[in-house]
Ligand SMILES: Cc1cc2nc3c(=O)[nH]c(=O)nc-3n(C[C@H](O)[C@H](O)[C@H](O)COP(=O)(O)OP(=O)(O)OC[C@H]3O[C@@H](n4cnc5c(N)ncnc54)[C@H](O)[C@@H]3O)c2cc1C
């Protein structure tokens with residue numbers, strides 16, 4: 001028999017939706033445990049575009065989704081300031097794009113109340129010089145950039161600070177059933193194989209594209225379409241704000257600035273597996289071809305990697321949806337007691353990252369009602385501790401760029417980190433130069449458990465820059481070993497795993513500097529350091 | 536608002552070749568190094584807040600990083616931009632304004648020469664200069680000539696078949712007019728008349744000190760003035776390696792001056808020009824033997840032009856003349872860099888490889904094109920320093 005834990009609610013899934021539900025319940029004073037099979041943000045919530053929608057993209061086709069997006073856009077800007085950059089955005093119509101759509105779009109935005117403003121080509125080009133000079137109409141919208149990594153880490157940290165618990169690298173293997181009641185989950189520590197049974201009054205399935213699999217444990221059928229989308233990361237941030245194509249939503253429409261890079265996408269292809277993150281060269285080329293209509297120089301610019309994520313698209317049952325309360329199209333909160341006669345089990349799936357808080361609030365309402373907690377959700381007002389730390393690190397002698405990273409990253413860790421950096425010179429060492437990550441940041445965000453460079457990357461941006469970890473992975477690993485925080489064997493395994501993962505995203509580019517960068521990476525690790533083998 | 540010219544930085548592979556070859560990085564941990572202050576910093580501010588990294592002051596724009604980069608990143612162009620941002624955001628010290636303007640210093644001091652030269656040698660005055668201006672009191676200063684080249688040479692046109700418009704540069708104008716004299720003589724031995732166009736400081740010291748706008752103004756003036764000569768069939772020749780580099784490269788890539796690209800096609804370093812005459816078979820080879828044993832010190836800005844070693848190629852034509860390459864790294868003076876109080880020790884540290892090479896080779900004297908390198912060689916060794924054109928002039932003169 002393994003360990004046994006009791007709690008009020010188990011939330012499965014450490015993506016935006018699960019983290020949102022977890023925090024929503026925590027703020028209502030409910031005891032909860034969040035379980036994630038890998039690291040936080042392992043799923044779609046980091047394999048996505050990073051756009052905090054203004055709603056304008058959906059204005060014509062789905063007014064309700066547009067309205068929800070716009071409302072959430074305003075709420076999140078206030079409540080999660082540390083993960084959002086208020087960049088603003090453009091919608092740009094090219095000569096080949098349908099005029100009639102533009103008329104409909106303007107009308108729809110006005111009806112919904114999304115503030116749009118037409119601006120002249122001249123001033124648009126001043127702000128975004130890479131734009132196609134043949135653009136026929138340009139509108140300003142309140143889009144923003146949102147960092148899925150920091151947001152989810154911060155949501156969960158806030159809940160943990162308030163006394164709740166998170167288990168990462170714990171996979172739900174089964175639901176614990178007593179007749180038609182779900183009474184908990186059986187989870188396995190993926191590193192040690194250890195099994196834990198967690199008993200709870202309610203289990204929330206917030207596993208995105210894995211949701212059908214998890215529901216299967218209770219013999220419940222959910223219809224999902226897994227839709228894979230590809231994204232390309234450019235070497236640098238060539239746009240100040242989000243740039244959207246003003247046409248009927250389709251592939252290769254959007255450029256989002258994300259810290260020091262621009263992320264461009266996307267595509268949509270249905271796949272079988274929820275974790276089909278495969279990359280396709282032709283798909284990427286087609287995307288670039290289309291994207292260069294908006295940004296004519298696109299193909300001359302260096303791409304440092306590509307990646308893919310899977311959209312969890314919920315499909316309504318053709319037959320009657322007895323208990324399935326549709327929050328809105330594509331966003332489903334399923335009360336399985338009404339829908340399938342299974343008590344103690346709720347699924348929340350679909351939607352967008354932009355609307356995660358709204359989905360979490362609705363889920364929280366349902367769950368709280370079931371366990372007799374009548375507090376209402378406060379996530380609409382309660383600010384997640386933000387990331388700014390301008391008042392710290394003043395007396396610490398560091399490169400301005402390194403400091404600037406800390407100013408925007410350190411947040412609640414700032415005071416402690418500042419003190420440690422004063423005491424220990426070595427913590428100021430810049431380990432990842434591309435993204436200016438210091439050893440201090442790495443140590444401050446080292447999660448418990450096994451040493452894993454991916455976990456560090458998601459928390460600090462280590463290895464996310466142009467060299468993709470060519471230089472920082474072994475540097476980080478050897479410093480961590482030197483500091484006694486991991487063994488040499490652990491470190492070597494982590495390095496091999498990390499560079500294999502990075503190579504997948506680089507290989508597909510297979511051109512220009514990125515091909516050379518890949519050669520350099522392979523030469524350093526496989527030849528000079530003699531670690532692992534080229535695959 | 537700063538208007539900066541685009542220079543591609545996305546080619547950088549982070550390989551560190553530039554860092555290894557940077558003389559300042561090799562001696563100072565306080566310097567961010569070419570990779571960080573060049574392509575890395577540029578990427579981190581692209582479409583985001585500007586960052587002011589005062590350490591760019593330490594970069595001497597010697598150009599070693601540019602030569603060593605396997606990806607042809609124009610590191611110095613990017614650093615010059617960072618310097619411009621730095622001076623825009625933190626303002627420029629009075630000292631740096633002055634140092635960045637050798638033409639102004641030249642005009643003022645050569646009016647006072649030789650008083651200034653004596654004054655510069657007197658300790659108490661040097662101390663005062665260190666205090667007020669932040670220039671190290673043990674730093675040697677080039678001498679200033681009352682009878683500067685502008686006073687000596689006023690010819691604005693040439694009538695020979697092959698015509699040269701001479702870009703004199705501040706150093707030969709104010710500090711070493713004998714180089715200008717030698718150049719005119721050598722050209723005369725080759726039946727080439729020399730015109731001296733209207734010109735201002737090439738702008739390199741301004742770029743080094745973040746005076747972007749002033750550099751641009753000077754560059755525009757020079758491009759306009761020199762292009763007129765180009766259109767009349769003149770070749771543009773300079774005796775200073777930094778000026779040559781500015782005319783060939785910086786005006787085009789950093790400053791993006793209209794017409795600079797056209798001008799660059801007609802610019803030659805003086806030895807490079809003579810080597811070309813030789814290749815065309817028209818060089819006057821009536822050279823008398825000189826039984827000297829000299830060492831050649833290649834300035835960084837000469838190396839950065841990527842034209843090999845024309846000074847040695849030419850001097851080797853003199854019968855009996857022995858010249859060996861000192862093959863040393865940066866001298867550490869680096870234009871205005873070594874004058875600054877805070878850089879003095881570092882400057883001498885960097886210059887050590889040059890010093891050691893001289894000690895080892897023990898030449899009778901050292902030949903170099905750059906007046907600033909000469910200043911450092913004088914500071915660190917007891918060598919006499921000559922410009923290649925002076926040696927050549929001597930050999931021609933003896934043949935008469
Ligand atoms: C290419 C692309 C671009 C997108 N761009 C945007 C955008 O710009 N803006 C926007 O608002 N939305 C965007 N979206 C949509 C958005 O990313 C998703 O709707 C959102 O991230 C879904 O979050 P989630 O938490 O529901 O799912 P996920 O983030 O996938 O989280 C589910 C988690 O459950 C875990 N899990 C699964 N099974 C188990 C198990 N058995 N035990 C324990 N844990 C388990 C997974 O590991 C995963 O971490 C995009 C989507 C894609 C694919």
Ligand code: SF4
Nearest residue numbers: 557594596597598600
């Ligand atoms: S120009 Fe010279 S001093 Fe400046 S960074 Fe390059 S190599 Fe170093």
Ligand code: SF4
Nearest residue numbers: 547548550551553604
């Ligand atoms: S040498 Fe060139 S490619 Fe290498 S780090 Fe320096 S700038 Fe980058």
